[in-house]
Amino acid sequence: MTESRLAYRWSQSEFLRASKAGAFDHRVELVDGAIWPVAVGSWHGDTVGRLLATLPRDGVRVTTATLPTGESLPDPDCWVRRIDASPIGTVGSRLSVWAAADVLLVVEVADETMIQDLNVKTRLYGQAGYPVYWVVTQRAVYEHTGPIRPGYRTRVEYLHGERIPVPYADAGLAVDELIAPRS
Template identity: 60%
Template sequence: MTATVANYRWTAAEFVRAWEAGAFDSRVELVEGEVWPVVIGDWHGEKVMDVGALLRHPGVTVTGATLPSGDSLPDPDCWVRRPGAEPSGTIGCRLSTWDPADVLLVVEVSDETLMADLTTKARIYGSAGWPVYWVISKEAVYVHTEPHDRGYRSRREFRSGDTVPVPFADVEIAVDDLIGV
């Protein structure tokens, strides 16, 4: 006889309780009920710092905090919130939730996780209502806009030599500065 064993699906509350209790021995995030490792590396780490610096603008906050999105607790590489934004709630004792109107941009720097960032993470961030989502790879910057319940209606690709609009700052950033060409 063959038995099928269903994968366990974590709730956000269960994941936070386990995280607060120190149950994980490495960086992880909750994605659609699954615990995913947070992948890091030299290029990734350097780009996250570069992107964070490029996004600094008077009054906004650039952060790398977990950004609860629906039932998921992803760790975007950085995200930007509007001046004066206050959390809309909390999960557990240390994790803030945010209103979509206060989140200006969500960014994933993508090396090994490009397909998941372009599909699964785009679906999660779009359905949460985050207005703009960037995926920065070694070759391109993918800008997602027009969030809806299954992701984003629009995705534009920017390559070396292009500039990417940053609506909250009314500026553009060269793709070459973002990807490190």
């Protein structure tokens, strides 16, 4: 016999109220109505630092802000938007909502979260219409392009020694410059 369970789905407003009230004792994000812990660590932080230092910045803004996406409030490790973009709305009083056409690149650094980032967040960001999504792991950068409802049409794996294209800058970056060495 199977046991049925009721799953509670958080709304954005409930999540924001709980966060403001100090209900969470660590960093969390809202993904598809569920509260997810935000994983951090030395390699993760070093890799995010490399991305922030390396991503091209001409005509764009590179940020680590929460990126309201559908009914979720994910915290990508960084993302890039057009410098002249204006928010199309807000969630609560502090979070700006952006048009998919203004979000040029979304990046997640995946150490413990690789399965979620390559599956759930791929679907989330693809459904939102963000044109390029990277998942940076210790061994590769996975580039997702061609957003569609179930995720992305294309995923390409770029390994150490290779270069990954940065379409918004009409440039490429060495994967080795993006991935921090394991200490």
